Amino acid sequence: MQRELEILGIAASARKDSTSGAALDLVLARAAELGCRTRVFRLAEVRLPFCDGDKAAAWPGYPAVAELRGAVTRAHGVVLATPEYHGGMSGALKNALDLLDFPHTSGRVFGGISALGGRSNSNALNQLRTSVRWLHGWMLPDQVAVPQGRAAHTGGRFHDPEVTARLTALADSLVRATRALVLPPAAHGPAPERALPDAAPAAQGGRDA
Template structure:
């Protein structure tokens, strides 16, 4: 079975990034994959200082082990000042090739303003640098404040279809690249 780990790169209460990640996870699970969501709001991670070990931070080991054991990833970030959130970048910096190489990765960015691809492009470079594989389908969710109803459901049918295509691509490509059924 395909195992995917999603990482929520937002610390905001009521985060639209968390909603988008949960939506993607639900669609991926519907395709028969197992999904574990790591919510950085609930983890105690130090700032990366280049050390290999962080013995006083057990969540570093939890993060590393979850990602290492996964076949694929979903990286979800709010876009701050045209790039990836600091908390997501820090979480990625706490890992190495040992954890990230070979992972098939889907990318989601969430913006309050108009949709663009800056954070997605930055994440694509980071994942490529650690020898991961990024699927071509990606989600850039602009004006997130009007994308969801009160129950967290998407209001736009085309956007909903993009989430379906994203989920299908992540599962299919993970199966192909990782050789998992």
């Protein structure tokens, strides 16, 4: 029997018509099309404390901490969507990650999206990658930075078809990698028969973020 994957999105922006939030919604909609259960945790809609350095703190006065930890723990894959602020991820998202620990994050597959006011770059995405590594998650090689964030979409429809294509590809990779890395082998069905090539082709360079 195929086990259903649970994909969680964490939306970091509090901005109305947030571009990173719209990009996250598109990725989650694609994951749902591929048969996943999806959920979104919008940091702007909850009240989280500042991490005080005590990883074991239960924060009974802040129920959103347990909700966040529970949602990440239940998820097989997590998409982090952040605005780029001063060359990095949003402080709200970094604080949310700091309220998590290995039991919540270890072994989950993560994908990253950023939205920027300027031209596409990987500053916030590289920070996400570093934090996920330190949380013992698997970060996908795929990532999407949406440039010219404030004018990139109308009502969730992106004006540049390449952005839509890259977000769709991110969702496809996330689901494929999560099935391979997180679900037990029995849930994958039989392994595909694949002939090995005689020699590995030479690397042909990479893609930009």
